Amino acid sequence: MGWILALPLFLLAGFCLPLFPLSIAVNRFVQRQPAGAGDRFAQPRGKALVLLGLPLVGVLLVQAGHWLAGDGGGWLIDVFALWGGLTSLLYAFRLLSARDGQIWIGQLYTSALALVWVGAAHDVPPLLPALGLAASLLPLWFLLDGLTCRFGIARTGLYPGLSLRMPRFSTLFVAAVLAAVAVPFSPGFFAVANLAFGGAASNELLTLVPLSLAWLLWTWAGINLLTGIVFGEPRGDLDYADVDRRTMLVHGGGLAALALFGLILVEGML
Amino acid sequence: MASYAAVLSYGLVLAMFCSALAVRASAGRLGEGVARISVGASALTLVLALALFGWRLGHGGAELYGIGLGLFTLYVDPLSTLMAVLVSAIGLVVHVYSVRYMQDDPAYVRFFALLDTIIGVILLMVLAGDLLTLLLGWHLLGVCLYFLLNHDTRRRAANRFAFWTLFTHRVGDLPLLAAVALVYHGYGTLSIPALFDAIAAGPDKATALGLPLNEALGLLILFAAFAKSAQFPLHTWLPYTMDGPTPVSALMHAGIVNAGGFLMNRFAPVFVETHAVLLIAFAVGLVTTLMGSLMMLMQSDIKKALGYSTMGQMGYMVMECGLGAFSLAIYHLIAHGVFKATLFLGSGSIIGKARKDPNIPEGEIYKFMVERKVPHPPLSWVVFAGITITVPLVIVFGAHQLIDQGFLHHQGALILLLFGWITGAQTLFFVYKIGGERPFTVLFYVVLSFAAVILTYVVVGHAFDALLYPDPAFREALYRAASVSSTTFALVLVLLMVLISAGWLLVFRTEAERQPLPRRFRHLYYDLYALLSREFYVADLYSRTGERLLAASRKLNALLRWA
Structure with missing residues (x-):
């Protein structure tokens, strides 16, 4: 009967490692505009902290639920794994048409973190994959905020061709999008590999199908984002200001640190 | 050391x-x-x-x-x-x-x-x-290629086709990820040499769902190779990526597209333990070869024609692996890489010259293509057809008998000889078709070149065998994994040879009577022409599917209020 105790914990975890429709709360939070200067959790840094912290809470709840469910509650975590896989695919599919930066990153966050459930059902320790997937989104989060500050909105298709007008920013942006869609050497890539390697031991289909399809759709969505912002013919009626060397170094350093974290993640996995 | x-x-x-x-x-x-x-x-x-x-x-x-x-x-x-x-x-x-x-x-x-x-x-x-490093390289290759193809960031066409390339490459990354995950679970290692040792020690493992592990691995590796080597129907990225700079095209066609052949050779110890996987490779390779070659003939753009030619060559390379001739595939990819790089790098100057002087230089090709007044050789078409069918057959079998008599005991080798025969005969038929003032001199040079090519192919192929797979037992096992029952094989081989010979005789007769087949079966010919000119609608199908998926995604997002 441990599953009765575990169920509410898993449901609570479904807000942190988002499961549809509980995931709507996280996505609303990401899209929320600050009510004023004192609305700290609606500021980009506050939101980033929450987005990084939520998976940790989710992992704790999942592990507590696992412990309470015991051996007889395996079916329950399998149901949640299936739910997680479907949520990930749903959001990856929706990501294809997202043009607004905040909606885009909220949907990718949901799609990525929902995959942790797939691993959790198959005895993959969820902490490192959850952290890896969440951390991979941070550089893009801040760069999209940078776009909002410059142009008033972070939206694909409104100001294409930034590679010709803001080459430094574009380089960072490309690297951040690649990290977000789990391209090597981002922690996201190793997190996906970790989930795949661990999950394949229990059930290849339930693990590999959602992982692979979601990953494929992320790539498509990532290219859509690059196409509408970095590539194309730049507009002549806008003022462009590229990032300075210091910002470039800070962001570049952050990306390098992420790559290092990815390597640590993979060494922990092997 | x-x-x-x-x-x-x-x-x-x-x-x-x-x-x-x-x-x-x-x-x-x-x-x-x-x-x-x-x-x-x-x-x-x-x-x-x-x-x-x-x-x-x-x-x-x-x-x-x-x-x-x-x-x-x-x-x-x-x-x-x-x-x-x-x-x-x-x-x-x-x-x-x-x-x-x-x-x-x-x-x-x-x-x-x-x-x-x-x-x-x-x-x-x-x-x-190790497999993770291999996966990293495999994955990053598509990403780097995307940015190289997108070199001119303003061009929408370059962006679009670079996306096709990346997407297809990603489709090929997924089976490899799945294969690596299965290996890790099944054999508990990611080290490539340790994996080969483990496969040799216990080849009968099963996946968590009870499927034969090596069979599943073989299939997944094959699918990964298909995407990178532009096998039908994952080929569209290759001929369309001509908007990138010419050096990138050369690199892509001479090097990157060979990744599939490399991957299949890298995992040869896995394929040895499979039963039906190599037959799939053969079938897909054969279809790709035919499609690529047919579509190449339809192109008026030199670079796109070269693109489809690469597709055909890659099909042949995969087919060689499907026949168990793994080392021959490596030789093929090297030879193809060298000649295709030369053709691509030379295509720029040809385009430049053609822009300056668009006229076709006068010569025998001009007379055949433009004036269409060339007489056939002064020889009965029956005799010429006999030469066309028998001489290449004698050359390909003779060359192989000279170097390695045991070679002919492999089914795969016989199929490859069949292709050699067809290629040689097709070249001789063309000598008959274009005619000219000195057809026998041309015929002599063609036969001589063909013999030289076949001999080189056989000698170097055997040298590659000894270099890459020095263990004869392993080579035998590879050919065995690609074999079917000997009765079925013999029947199919004889049937194919009869059909092909009959086809040539028919073509020779209609050519001699100046009533080519396209004129006789006009409607069929035009239908086929339309189908080929639209490249079997594969690219259109992908575009339409992509648009529909995007529309469905938009609808779903609107329904769920984007949250």
Whole structure:
């Protein structure tokens, strides 16, 4: 009967490692505009902290639920794994048409973190994959905020061709999008590999199908984002200001640190 | 001595990555002079690759080197060192060509940095000693290619086709990820040599769902190879990516597209333990060869025609693997890489000349193509048909009997001979068709060239066999894995030979009577022409599917209020 105790914990975890429709709360939070200067959790840094912290809470709840469910509650975590896989695919599919930066990153966050459930059902320790997937989104989060500050909105298709007008920013942006869609050497890539390697031991289909399809759709969505912002013919009626060397170094350093974290993640996995 | 090889192999991989960083760092100071760094590193890479290949030839066997991490181990064996030589040689040629070709390009520095990176990634992939490093290289290859193809960031067409390339490559990454996950679960290792030992020790493992593990692995590896090597129906990215700079096309067609053939050879010990997987490779390779060759004939754009030609050649390479002739596939990909790089790099000057003087130079081809007044050779079509059918047959069988009599006992070898025969006969038929003033001289030279090509192919093919798969028992096992029952095989072979011979006789007769088949079956011919000119609607189907998926995604988002 441990599953009765575990169920509410898993449901609570479904807000942190988002499961549809509980995931709507996280996505609303990401899209929320600050009510004023004192609305700290609606500021980009506050939101980033929450987005990084939520998976940790989710992992704790999942592990507590696992412990309470015991051996007889395996079916329950399998149901949640299936739910997680479907949520990930749903959001990856929706990501294809997202043009607004905040909606885009909220949907990718949901799609990525929902995959942790797939691993959790198959005895993959969820902490490192959850952290890896969440951390991979941070550089893009801040760069999209940078776009909002410059142009008033972070939206694909409104100001294409930034590679010709803001080459430094574009380089960072490309690297951040690649990290977000789990391209090597981002922690996201190793997190996906970790989930795949661990999950394949229990059930290849339930693990590999959602992982692979979601990953494929992320790539498509990532290219859509690059196409509408970095590539194309730049507009002549806008003022462009590229990032300075210091910002470039800070962001570049952050990306390098992420790559290092990815390597640590993979060494922990092997 | 082992550390000497380790230094060489890591130096080989790191040289191009370091060059990419140096190019970026010194762009402000050197401007277009950064190309010197890039070309220098490329030359150094070739020297290192040759030294490593020489060292491996001298010592034999295979070694695994690591740096104390689970990742980034390098496996130095004949296959990896041979591929490293090919990659670095093509890399150097492309680098040297690009120095002037890309001159005055506003993104000169970015181009060289990316070119260095992609060569480094390919070298990492071919030398990978563990599956995760192989997966990294396999994955990054598509990403780097995307940015190289998107060199002109303003062009929508370049962007669109670069996306097709990346997406198809990603489709090929997924089966490899699944294969690596299954290996890790099934054999508990990611090290490539340890995996081969484990497969040899216990080949009858099953997956968690009870499927035969090696069969599943073989299939997944095959699918991964299909996407990278542009096999039908995952071929559309290859002929459409002509908006990238010509050096990138050359690199892509001479090097990157060979990744599938390399992967299949790398996992040859897995394919040895499979039963039906190689037959799928044969079937897909055959369809791709036919499609690629047919569609090549329909193109008026030289670069697109070369693109489809590559598709056909890649189909042939996969088909060779499907027949168990793995080392022959490596020889084929090297030979193809060299001639296709030459054709691509030369296509630019041909286009330039054609723009200056659009007239076809007068000669026998002109008379045949434009004037259409060339008489057939003064010989009965029956005699010429007899020569066409028998002479190539005698050459291909004779050459193989001369070098290795046992070769003909393999089913795969016989199929390859069949293709050799068809190719030779087709060339001789063309001599008859174009006619000319000295048909017998031309015939003599064609037969002589064909004999030289076949002999070289056989001799070098056997040398590659001895180099890559020195164990005769393993080679036998590869051919066995690609075999079907001998009765079925004999029946199919005889049927094919009769059909092909009858087909040629029919074509010869209609040519002699000046009533070519396209004129007789006009409607069928036009239907086929329309189908081929639209490239079997494969690209249209993908575009339409993509648009519908995007529309469905938009609808779903609107329904769920984007949250």
